[in-house]
Amino acid sequence: MHSGLSLSSRRGVLTGLAAGSAALAMPSMAKARRTQTPLKEKAMTAVRYCSQRVGEVDIFYREAGPVDAPVLLLLHGFPTSSHMFRDLLPELANSYRVIAPDLPGFGQTKAPPRGHFDYTFDALAEVIGGFVEALGLNRYALYIFDYGAPVGLRLAMRHPERVSAIVSQNGNAYVEGFSDQWGPWEAYWREPSAKNRDACRPSLAPDMIKNWQYGTGADPSLLSPDGYELDIAYMARPGAEDIQLDLIFDYRSNVGLYPAFQAYFREHRPPLLAVWGRHDPAFVPAGAMAYQSDLPDAEVHLLDAGHFALETHHAEIATLMRDFLRRHISA
Known part of the structure; x- marks a missing residue:
């Protein structure tokens, strides 16, 4: 019409x-x-769950961030796994490729049983070194916590040119950092008898994991049960206790390496940020301050937190890390 x-x-x-x-x-x-x-942005910060074969070990790891970004290698402690980094990874993944493996004997990593694998810190460092090679990580910043400290510092001594910076969160490298709670472990180091080995078993008990390791000095209203309940479940797996007792005995090798770790600090001068839960029942704040004896420019922050400071203060730690890393490595 x-x-x-x-x-x-x-x-x-x-x-x-x-x-x-x-x-x-x-x-x-x-x-x-x-x-x-x-x-x-959400896609960039999403956590990916992966596996990498190294020898006889299938290493489970979490990864987030762009694959071409500067690398952060996060190493967990005892008795936990990469699960402890679940809140930190998304906080840092906008600017960094963040990688957190489970050590052999921990978490979801599949390793041979005792008798077929040497559960020592040298062996753990050897496997994680192979993991770093397999992923082609030629340059990275280290986040070291608890057991992750002696593993990570072994890597740093072997390849100092690869380490761009270190964040030590209650990761001890000095005898000054020991509290007075190490008696049974020290007795076992001095005399590796069956009696002294059994005296270390309470360190692996559910109550000790929940209330001593996680609970000491932590605000209970901020402490999610997810972390300690998962660690308790992992410890209940067949063979787990004896693997951990082997590592408890071998922890003495780490103390023996403290002078070598400290010489590495003095010679190579890595930028270092020490972020410490001041109420840690195992590693006291003196361990954080001691870094400045070998690295005068080390930055030390004491938080109103316990050993597992990320459980209650991951946002504060992420903020400190972003500022520190921005000044010391390119992103």
Whole structure:
């Protein structure tokens, strides 16, 4: 049916309608663009769950962040796993490739049983060194916590050129850092008898994991049961206690290496941030301050937290790390 409008008039009307439609669409398009950015950021910070074969060991690890970003290698402690980094990984993954493996004998890593694998710190460092090689990590910053400290510092001594910086979160490298709670372990180191080995078993008990290791000095309202309940479950697996007792005995080798670790600090001068839960029942704040005796520029922050400081203070630790890493490694 004819409208009675001339061709030029109809074109004018259609042009106006098109312009109006475009104007109406612009807010929707802008909104779509705005929503794409958070989705992209969320994808970048999403944690990936992976496995890497190293010899006879299948290493489970968590990874987040761009694959071409500077690398952070996070090494957990006793009696936990990479699960302890579950809140930290997304906090850092916008700017870094963050990788957190489970050590042999811990978490989801599959390693041979005792008698077929040497559960010592040298062996743990050897496997993690192979893991680093397999992933092609030629340069990385270390986050060392508890058992992760002697493992990570062995890597650093072997390849100092690869370590861009160190974050030590209750990761001890000085005798000054020991509390007065090490009696049964020290007795076992001096005399490795069956009696002294059994005297260390209470360190592996559910109550000790929950209330002593996690609970000491921690705000209970901030302490999720996820961490300690998972660690308790891992400890209940067949053979787990004896693997841990082997590592408890071999911990003496780490103390013997403290002078070598300290010589590494003095010679290679890695930028170091010590973030310490001041209420740690095992490693006291003097262990954090001691880093400055070999690294005068080391930055030390004592938090109102316990041994597992990430459980209650992951946001504060992430903030300190971002500032420190921004100043010392490129991102």
